[in-house]
Amino acid sequence: MRSRVGAVAAMCLLLVATATSCSSSGNPAGSPGPSRSVVLWDPQAGRPSPTAAADGPFDAAAATLRVKRLGYTADDEPGALKNLRGPFRAIHGTCTGSVDGRCVSVFFFQGNDYVGYDTAGTAESTIVKQDGKTVTISYPVFTTSDPMCCPSGGKREIRAAFKDGKVAFTPPLPANPNGPNT
Template identity: 30%
Template sequence: MPLAALAALLTGGGPVAAAASPAASSTAPGPVATASPTTASPTGGLSVAQAIAVVRASGYTPTDTTGYDPDRTLSVILGMLATSVDGHPQRAFLFHDGRYVATDAAVPSATVSWIWSTDDTVALQYQLYRPEDPMCCPTAGAATVRFSWNGAAAAPRDTLPPTGWNAPASRR
């Protein structure tokens, strides 16, 4: 089942809304914090278990749910590609008011972690690689990128590092 269809079903849109839903953008972001693992939010957002199902449906295994809270304007769940044998690639799945809206970037990153959140902002940290770095050992530092809800979408407030292997500092 496509991710957008699963999200529509889990948010109460039903099979008709799920069938009519366009595919979710892979570059737009969403919500933040912690919730009950089995019950939906009083505001109608996905429970942690339902949000985890959205991540799993996209082919990723959730690795960190501490940044998810369906009652926050913007929150996040981190995931690793389910077929990964080395822990890469990783993605941040963004939620607005407990509803999936997008991933942090069109292209996954080697390593991403949740740093902090406020009601409408999520801060993620990306490990950076030099061209000669092996995947195990990034040496170009880290970049923090804040995503905020702008009233219509989750948008990066800082520049997202490039993914090219030849970039001087890449998130790969």
């Protein structure tokens, strides 16, 4: 009887470890993880966040925890993020431990589900606006001779929306949105 209880407990621990793993296998070092939809969970409750009402309350604490697990620090506190209109929301984050802040990403959530990011470790970006359906991101454009302080190539604005189960960018997001080539 005791070994059976131990086996059941071990199986439960294995299932919990598997469900909460933040492995990003297949992604290059520093990538913020898979861009497929992953359900956020509330660590206090131990169960998935409710996603039936996609435009309901945003679990900003769970979202910032997800961003942290991807190796980034959210630029805003959960208290400021909880009032974002939804269902489509974005959180701007800086690579945790970055000394110059030149490593950022934008993380997207549909309801309380993490659904992807713009690009891993971009030099600079800013969320210009978000209205619950679309997120507008601005990227300063650096020419090949620009120092890191001073982009001279203008700005590139990209709109993101959640369409057909994925984040779609208009115009298409270039590999290096801070680079001179589109």
